[in-house]
Amino acid sequence: MRKIDKQASLKCFDGFKEKNPSANWSDFSAKNSSGYSAYQETKLFILTEEQECLCGYTELVIDDERNCHLDHYRQKAGHMFPEQTFYWDNLVAACNDEDFGAKFKDNKSGIKKSDYAEFFNPVMDAVQDYFYYNEIGEIEPHPTLSDPVLQAKVQKTIEVFNLQDKSLVNRRKTVIDQIRAYADLTKEETVEALKFGGFISLVQQYTNV
Structure with a gap:
């Protein structure tokens, strides 16, 4: 997970809100709704322009909206x-995916309203500064993180989004192995070679870029 730099909201999004002050989310996102085209445009913009085609919680590549x-x-x-x-x-x-990320947060984590203060928000927090990826692809509190409150927040974030899911760990381990295989490349060349593979914060950690 890494910080998401939000941009200004789209005119189509703001326009829908202004014209439909009593709307619920399905009025915006359902395929047969009046707001569906604005929803599609909004989703594509957030995915591509704000998140560089990466899932906002797992950093998995999303190459199909x-x-x-x-x-x-x-x-x-x-x-x-x-x-x-x-x-x-x-x-x-x-x-x-149901096993990690957003759907795990909403459907399986069991979080309550009061729990939100206990885990990171990638829109507000520089999450990459608190996470560390060990050599087998697991996430840990960063070694420089001495504050027990922040350490607990790292662990809670991992728990809420199930970021230690085996498939995620294995995929991160594959990227780490690729970085090692590119030992003859410069750091910049390695980053370029892996730019479409996701897990940007992991790549940046292992290349110091």
């Missing part, structure tokens, strides 16, 4: 944060 959705970092459902349903900075493009 049909394989992702717009997640509400702060859940809109139930008694969570319905007031943030159309808050631009609460929207993160996320992969559709």
Whole structure:
């Protein structure tokens, strides 16, 4: 996970909100809804322009926008944060996998409203400064992180998004092996060679770029 640098909201997104002040999310995102074209444009912009085609939580490559959705970092459902349903900075493009990432957060993690203070928000926090990827692809608190509160926040973030899922660990290990195989390349050449493979924060850690 790494920080997402949000940009200004799109005119189509703002226009839908202004014209439909009582709308719910399905009025915007459902295929037969009046807002669907604006939803598609919004999703594509967030994915490509703000997140460089990477899942906002796992850093997996999303090369087909049909394989992702717009997640509400702060859940809109139930008694969570319905007031943030159309808050631009609460929207993160996320992969559709059930075992980790956004859907794990919402469906399996069991988080409560009060838990949000205990884990990182990639829109607000420079998450890459707190995470460390060990040699087998697992995520740990960064070795320089001595604050026990921040260490606990790292662990809670890993737990909420299930970032230690075996498939994610294995894929990160594959990238680490590729970096080692490129030992004869410069750091910049290695980064260039791996720029379409995802896990940018991991690549940056191992190449010091």
